[in-house]
Amino acid sequence: MIVADKKREQIIDGAIKRFIHFGIGKTTMNDIAEDLSVSKPSLYYYFPDKKHLILGVIEKVFNDFFELIKKKHNPDLPVQEILFNTIDVRNTFFQKYYMLRITEGIPDLLNDEVIKGKLRTLKESEKDFFAEIFSQAKAKGEIEHDDTTHVAELYLESLMGLSTMCIMETGKDLFPDKKALNKMTLKQKNLTTIFVRGLRCTD
Amino acid sequence: MIVADKKREQIIDGAIKRFIHFGIGKTTMNDIAEDLSVSKPSLYYYFPDKKHLILGVIEKVFNDFFELIKKKHNPDLPVQEILFNTIDVRNTFFQKYYMLRITEGIPDLLNDEVIKGKLRTLKESEKDFFAEIFSQAKAKGEIEHDDTTHVAELYLESLMGLSTMCIMETGKDLFPDKKALNKMTLKQKNLTTIFVRGLRCTD
């Protein structure tokens, strides 16, 4: 890794720490700079604006997520177990980085095209990962289905939907506690069981 | 129906018209009163406050929904078809009453315990409806499963989750257009197909 990139990473890591503790909205560029004992213009040397720093944070978090998910991925396991493990990693990250929730930070950050585009891409990546899982399962004869991509998208959105339901039940902007999170994970796994069975029999 | 209740209904109907057109937040008690050519205190004779009028509206809409859903319910059809029809009714209502979205109106209306309780109850009712469907399907030997209530809850939350995903993709507070709604309906039906299959085989 080049030195410049290393510094960039340090800034991102510093930002993540602040974001997790205080949320994106309540973290200023000055806060981040002070934490790292550098001046604010230094930050702007590596990132054109705050939005791109946030973008860097999002990228980093998801890269870590994908890395871990791929590391824990054991293709020899039955599909259901693979999916269960993935759900566990997913929700561990969900819990760890909940405070990053960009909905909170700058009000219309979610309406920004750059951010939306990045999130779309990341969702696409996760979809591809699930598609790969379903594809391998099909190759092994564990399941049957026509359109892998389609099935993966449906599955992913169902998981995300159940997460969102959990957040909404917890109440808008409260942190979902461990109990609620376990309940959510259980629901996702139950759905997975039925879903996989549903792909198994094409009668 | 008693006369008093009839007047109450008229007020609720008037409120619904306003709410659909302008949203809950931008409708005042005066607006509703003027539409009905009565004075504001008349409204307060039938409802202790605005919250309870909104509560009445919510009740009315969901009662209509449940009525229609039960009217269209044909127990002789295969489960999947029953669920498809239910999804269609669901999303027709979703579209028609989207403007009621209580998230918009009074900011912390969703945090109110009375409203939350009512919504919980209504969700419970819908869950019971689905539980009945799954129960009958089991009796007919179409599907197999252990805990009907549990399965119904999982299914309902998955449907709701997919709806929420649709809303989020459309962008916070924009009205989801017909195309997005059809896509959502399709996803719900695709999930239904897999879900029902998953309940069919308990291998």
Added chain:
DNA sequence: TTTTTGACTAAAATATTAAAAAAGTCAGAA
């Protein structure tokens, strides 16, 4: 040349206050 900074400006969030609008009340009329 690349990286960093102090001192700056421009933009945005926040607090303050006054004015307007809406919720909700009440004595009394229909």
Added chain:
DNA sequence: TTCTGACTTTTTTAATATTTTAGTCAAAAA
């Protein structure tokens, strides 16, 4: 029992001043 005009109280909204924060730049340090 149902309804209303006239009222009070509470919330929103609008306007403005103040502070905070994002972002810039010329020049120093590495």
